Amino acid sequence: MIDLHVVEATAKDAADVVDVIHAAFGARPPMNPPSTALQETVASVEQAVESGGGLLATVDGHAAGTMLFVEQDGWLHLRRVSVHPRHQHRGVATAMVGCAEEVAEVRGLDGVRLIGRVELPTTLAFWRRRGYLEAERNEPDVHFAKRLPVELAAPTADDMRELGVRLAGVLRAGDLVLLAGELGAGKTTLTQGIGAGLGIRGDVTSPTFVIARVHPSLDSGPALVHVDAYRLGGVLELDDLDLDASLDEAVTVVEWGEGLAEGLADDRLEVVLTRTVGADGDERWVRIVPVGRRWLDTPLRKFRS
Ligand SMILES: Nc1ncnc2c1ncn2[C@@H]1O[C@H](COP(=O)(O)OP(=O)(O)O)[C@@H](O)[C@H]1O
Ligand SMILES: [Mg+2]
CATH class of the missing domain: 3.40.630.30 (Gcn5-related N-acetyltransferase (GNAT))
Structure with a gap:
């Protein structure tokens, strides 16, 4: 020793x-x-x-x-x-x-x-x-x-949405965001914030029958492709979804991305949502891990404020 x-x-x-x-x-x-x-x-x-x-x-x-x-x-x-x-x-x-x-x-x-x-x-x-x-x-x-990863608390659903809005501020066409976290962790809520920040048409919901939904931008920004991979077995192949949108021109958010969609792109944001039950009720944490060269020129610092 x-x-x-x-x-x-x-x-x-x-x-x-x-x-x-x-x-x-x-x-x-x-x-x-x-x-x-x-x-x-x-x-x-x-x-x-x-x-x-x-x-x-x-x-x-x-x-x-x-x-x-x-x-x-x-x-x-x-x-x-x-x-x-x-x-x-x-x-x-x-x-x-x-x-x-x-x-x-x-x-x-x-x-x-x-x-x-x-x-x-x-x-x-x-x-x-x-x-x-x-x-x-x-x-x-x-x-x-x-x-380096950024970790933030999101005590309420509104905080989670607000975090999504701020996240949208650094996202651009072609970006992939993978949301990992158990059922109820707040993945759809965060995606709603991202949609609001991007200014997209339609409400972001938890789709029951569809796996992916394309929300076009209300102005000239990128569309939001919202994928709920929870019910997808095996490795996700976004190409198989037959989306009516080019992923190069959209921001793609995949719920339940961990281990499913990592092979999709070298550049991605891996977002891990955790929910722990403490003495004062629920605690929610969001950890954002930037992966790939895409993020070298985009600091996540603004989330810390
Ligand atoms: N940070 C938060 N604090 C408290 N409640 C939250 C938070 N984020 C989401 N919720 C609530 O938790 C429930 C599940 O959220 P949802 O986003 O659908 O989870 P998921 O998509 O991860 O299954 C919703 O009722 C939502 O309003
Ligand atoms: Mg969901």
């Missing part, structure tokens, strides 16, 4: 942080242009930690990993991501990434970004495995980004 800890770094940790950065970057193969990490000093790290914060990981009490944070445009940027060569392959980097994502969430940010180097394919694979998408490539730099 190793004793691995990750804490938020303070200015007092600057000497340890510099040691880890120098050890990690000093052990890399030579690169052109070289990283400026080796030029970091206790003073420069102190300043970086004081302005943006950072993490320090220890293994059995020894400084083993570090990263520095910069907040910009709603993103938490990770800099100088370092694991001391003596402490590699022990999950130090993975633990730090989990903590960094937590820091971003606590700070109300929408995602995490970092720049990797094309010469380090193992490192690039590490970020991809953790859900980081290549946002931009500027060789030798590879820019990675990951959007």
